[in-house]
Amino acid sequence: MSATQSVDPPAGAVSVAKQYYRRSRILTYLIAIVVVGFVGLSFFLLPFFGWILFAGIIFVIFRFPLFVTGGQMTLETDKAPHTVRAEFESSTPPILPFYWGLADQIESTDGGGRYVINYLGGLQSVELTIDCQPTPDDAADFQLVVTAADSPWGSYQVNVDETSGADGPTRTTVNIDSEADRQFGLRRLPQQLMANNYRPTAIETQGYDIVEFESSISTRW
Numbered sequence: 001m002s003a004t005q006s007v008d009p010p011a012g013a014v015s016v017a018k019q020y021y022r023r024s025r026i027l028t029y030l031i032a033i034v035v036v037g038f039v040g041l042s043f044f045l046l047p048f049f050g051w052i053l054f055a056g057i058i059f060v061i062f063r064f065p066l067f068v069t070g071g072q073m074t075l076e077t078d079k080a081p082h083t084v085r086a087e088f089e090s091s092t093p094p095i096l097p098f099y100w101g102l103a104d105q106i107e108s109t110d111g112g113g114r115y116v117i118n119y120l121g122g123l124q125s126v127e128l129t130i131d132c133q134p135t136p137d138d139a140a141d142f143q144l145v146v147t148a149a150d151s152p153w154g155s156y157q158v159n160v161d162e163t164s165g166a167d168g169p170t171r172t173t174v175n176i177d178s179e180a181d182r183q184f185g186l187r188r189l190p191q192q193l194m195a196n197n198y199r200p201t202a203i204e205t206q207g208y209d210i211v212e213f214e215s216s217i218s219t220r221w
Contacts, residue, residue, distance in 0.1 A: 007106040007113065009092045012205030017101025020198035024191045031190060035062065065183035068220045069154075069192060074212035075174040075203065081162050084172050085141070087206075088158055089132045093144055095156060095176055097202035098195060099128055112144065128153065140177070152181035174208070183220055192217060 039055050046054060073095065077084060087093065091113025092100045100106050103115035104125075112130035119125070128148050135143045140157035147153055159175040184192070200210045 007091045007100075007108050009100045009103075009106060010097075010206050013094075013097040013202040014101045016198055016202040016205060017097050020098065020195060020202075021102055024194050027190050027194060028187070031187065061185075062187040063185045065185055066219050066221070067185070067189060067192075067217055068183050069178075069180045069215065069217055071178050071215040072212065073174075073176040073178070073210070073214070075176070075208040076163075076171050076211050077174070077208045078169070079172055079207060081160050081172050084160050084174060088144070088160070088174070089142070091130070093130065093156075094203055094206045094208055095178075096130065096144070096146075097206075098199065099130070099146070101202065103128075148182070154178065154180040154182060173211075189217070 035058065039058055042054055043051050075094075079087075088095075089112065091106060091108035093112075099117075100113065100115055102117055104118045105116040107114045109129075112132045114130075115128045117126050117128065126148055128146060131145045131147075133143055133145055135141075135157055140159050142158055144156040144158065145152075146155065155178070157177045161173050161175075162170060163173045164170045196213075196215045200213055204210060
């Protein structure tokens with residue numbers, strides 16, 4: 001069994017993550033109210049069985065896991081390459097603030113970290129595990145693999161390089177390619193779009209400059 005120990009995450013990134021969470025919940029509730037109101041209004045406009053069919057279709061559309069995310073990111077920092085690698089291989093990788101930043105429990109493991117996130121007032125929880133692994137065929141320096149209850153959640157391929165500017169000091173560049181395994185429904189789409197606005201800020205609070213940030217949302221049947 002791997003050794004574990006509790007971890008205190010970077011406070012600045014945690015603050016941004018919690019701000020995102022609060023506002024995303026408000027947005028989720030507003031969308032739910034609009035959808036319920038729309039379905040309720042249709043009750044007076046459609047025959048009963050037609051309304052049942054319509055409500056069922058709306059429910060499936062919003063719940064069906066259709067979307068996946070991916071993207072590329074380039075970061076720069078004044079930190080030394082070995083420091084950057086250590087941070088990315090730690091239990092709180094700088095690019096995953098919306099995992100450990102919202103966790104109620106964070107543990108450092110031999111391969112990375114383990115998080116427990118409670119929701120619905122603590123009635124339910126999800127356990128996420130981050131493992132730092134070598135990539136197949138040396139496609140990158142290493143990859144961060146995220147699993148939830150032993151199910152694939154996503155992966156991040158990371159390359160760390162030292163770059164020297166013609167007129168500036170030597171800096172460390174980090175290139176990340178991300179790919180999600182977890183699919184989500186239309187009801188989660190606004191949260192994903194909002195997360196793209198907050199994630200760069202959460203990363204910058206940890207001492208990294210965003211050079212490039214591209215996030216994509218696609219469908220997968």
